[in-house]
Amino acid sequence: MGSTGRKKNGVKKLRVTYAHMGTSTIVFKSMLEEIGHEVIAPPRPTPKTLSLGVQYAPEFACIPFKLVLGTYLETLPEGAEMIVSAGGYGPCRAGFYGELHRRILREMGYNPKIVFFFPPLKKPLDFYRKLVKLKQGGSWVDLYRAVRKGFSQLRAVDDIEIKSHETRARELNRGDTNRAFKKGIDYLEEAKNLKEIEEARSEGLKALEKVPQNPDFEPLKVGIIGEIYVQLEPAANFYLEETLGNMGVVPRRTIFLTSFTRRDVVTHGEKEAKERARPYIPLVIGGHGQNSVGDVVHFAEKGYHGVVQLAPFTCIPEIVAKSIMPHLSKVEGIPVLTFFIDEQTGQAGVETRLEAFVDLMNQQRGNFSA
């Protein structure tokens, strides 16, 4: 399929796609459109996505690799010409995933332009070249505007999502929060400029505030740690946050794209988490392994009742982190439940464990009723 041709502001308009990552998807869509591209929006991963990914991925690659590959295999046949994604560095395999995706796709007869962003301060020149590739002849000012708008939209998405987690645990009628949340996200999707984004954000928060809640209910608070993709994509984590919310728990994950972009791409810090992790694990183990350890300490300090660790099966950084959990949990006095995520799609096993975990936390705070 040929290119879509030129736009008048100088951008060579391409059909662009990217991996689906929770609600952030709507932001990438508007950001890329703002730059001047046409967007082939990735669908939320389904069992079909997983099957496609599993079929063409190496057997022992992790579930994020397979789901992302499956997603590309759904959007490329629709005519996507460029893939935009982010890569990691350090000893986690994800650093090679972009290249591996490229080769697998090429063998299958697809030859999209691929732009994988790595943290800019690690390789500034590489980052610059990729921005040039992304803007396809457009002006730097336009690119800056698009990114700025995208950022504020992302922040608004995250604000609304955090609010929805607080609301769901106390809602009186199941489903009210989901409906209010969707309303907020729909407003944001339509917002055209910074002013409209701010309006959409406050309308979304208002809709959530209107959800009838039980003011006397004191929900449990659970931190969610682990690998970025399985944290951010509900379709990959059994809708963990929603499931916990329905059990009367306020979940708080450690990774939001806004904090990730702030901490991982622009500055390569995450210093706090790493500082807290130091007594347990003083060296870089790749991925978010070190953060997972430091974040448990953080949640314990903040008075959370428990932590759920999400780890793709065979994920080395999270395996290392998990092996520290029993000791960490004892020293910090906070229970930790780990889920290794692979091809299973059965929700029942996850619910059983979460229910038992909620019982455990309630017992520990001393108001367990059978």
Place this chain on the structure above:
Amino acid sequence: MKGYLGIDVGSVSTNLVIIDENDNLLSSHYLRTRGQPIKAVQEGIQEAGKDVPDNVEICGVATTGSARRLAGVVAGADTVKNEITAHAVAASHVVPNVQTVLEMGGQDSKIIIMRNGVVVDFAMNTVCAAGTGSFLDHQAARLNIPIEEFGELALKSKHPVRIAGRCSVFAESDMIHKQQTGHALADIIAGLSEALVRNYLNNVGKGKDILPPIVFQGGVAANPGIKASFEKALGEEITIPPHYNVMGALGAALIAKRLMGQSSNPTKFLGFELSDFEYEASSFECKDCPNHCEIVNIMVGGELLARWGSRCGKWDQLDEKRTG
């Protein structure tokens, strides 16, 4: 006299326990689920009813196990509880100072760590089916040995062979290789017991503080070979409670008693004559949004009794007429 019923519907067995207000066991049943949980619950309740003296009135019902929700609808449960909590409640009832509960059932195995009667940690097998009752069942059938004798045979072994325990597929091919090179059956079965225990401790029990007293329960606790392997691997004595194979149901009965004992509300129990009802389960995929939830309907005599499976919750309202 008041009685409390606990029902545990697992993948392989459906268990029922009735206790009186002093926690005495009035009835205990272990049935095979055979892929038909509704029928198993109906049969079990009818059987249990025969054990109970006329002066006992059921004042509370709790269900647990992977079909707990379904069983809860069929029996009329006052509460529905996960099996991890149910097993912990039962174990600490039988051995009040228990610190470790090893549980091996049909499709899953779990470990529960308790301190001062409170669950502090637990794990269930996730990505691997090795170390569960179904696999032992399958191997016993393949070797043409009744499952009841499987464990005894392992105890006769003097030199257990090494079997790969990481994965049930590897274990089976390893067993076949050893059998074809002429190893004694007892040594192979003992090797399998050790492999399962090794895998369990390495997978489910990884990093857990396994302190005595240790209670071993679930259907697999009937197997003395596995018990012996656990004792060898842990260097501790292991207690198998008298009702090891219905501990989930016992836990549920105790939970029902705790909940309904002080309550003035009447139980929702539908009675021992359930087997007269014709239950029908059906499902459909809701296409109202991209979630495509699979909705399950439970019908009795053409009337909708319960429905679940929707993420948005709208199908939980029974007045939504559509059933498929």
